[in-house]
Amino acid sequence: MSLRRTLATTGRVLTQIRHDPRTIGLLLIVPSLLIGLMAWLFSDTPVFDLVGPAMLALFPFIIMFLITSISTLRERRGGTLERLLTLPISKLDFILGYTLAFGLLAIVQSAIAVGFAVWVCGLEIEGSVWLLLAVAFADAVLGTTLGLLAxxxxQTEFQVVQFMPAIVFPQILLGGIFLPRENMPDVLHAISDWLPLSHAIDALNAVARDSEDAGYVGMKLLIIAAFAVGAIVLGSITLRRRTP
Incomplete structure (x- = not known):
């Protein structure tokens, strides 16, 4: 692993994205638009204050997963990765470079989404907005790393979409959005403990309602970080030079 090569990969990815306004719009604007749609839909009910924190986890997670996985796949299918790996750059440098590039975008995305939800849509936050932003950022990075792993x-963009029912949908169903996790059957609650999005939603709800102390939220952040690191390691091990 080389910091210089990792940063070079990061710069290359950011340069590519800078010239793709559609991807920038999808990354930075669409999550806020979806959150705004939810707020508008439930404007005359208390529902948005109940599910709003979970939406801050859900929409950025899904979008970062899709964008990162498809972007990386195109690098491999186009032969870019194969050409890069003829140079003194490792798969880990490549994965970390992508993670850092999209992580920087996740900071901007999280700031826009949290600010829009709180100050435009009126999402009530009883805890620290900065802590809410930290959890939202960690969740977006998690989507990035799982996208890299997928x-x-x-082998194709269609297969990336096919991974969503296996990787994303179970986390949505068992994450506590539709039913609090403590009210789930014991088996499903145990399964949800092993799904990283569940911990992101728990942390966002805890901050929004100020129902837990900072130590609880910090523990959830560590769990999210552990899943993200695990995805980076597995991604660097399983990444192929080129898709047939």
Whole structure:
């Protein structure tokens, strides 16, 4: 692993994205638009204050997963990765470079989404907005790393979408959005403990309602970080030079 090569990969990815306004719009604007739609839909009810924190986890997570996995897959299918790996750059440098590039975008995305939800849509936050932003950022990075992992196994963009029912949908169903996790059957509650999005939603709800102390939220952040690191390691091990 080389910091210089990792940063070079990061710069290359950011340069590519800078010239793609559609991707920038999808990354930075669409999550806020979806949150705004939810707020408008439930404007005359208390529902948005109940599910709003979970939406801050859900929409950025899904979008970062899709964008990262498809972008990485195109690098491999186009032969870019194969050409890069003929140079003194490792798969880990490549994965970390992508993670850092999209992580920087996740900071901007999280700031826009949290600010829009709180100050435009009126989402009530009883805890620290900065802590809410930190959890939202960690969740977006988690989507990035899982997208990188999924891209290592996919051969086409369609297969990336096929991974969503296996990787994303169970986390949505068991994350506590539709039913509090403590009210789930014991088996499903145990399964949800092993799904990283569940911990992101728990942390966002805890901050929004100020129902837990900072130590609880910090523990959830560590769990999210552990899943993200695990995805980076597995992604670097399983990443292929080129898709047949």
């Amino acid at each position: 891209s290592a196994f996919a």
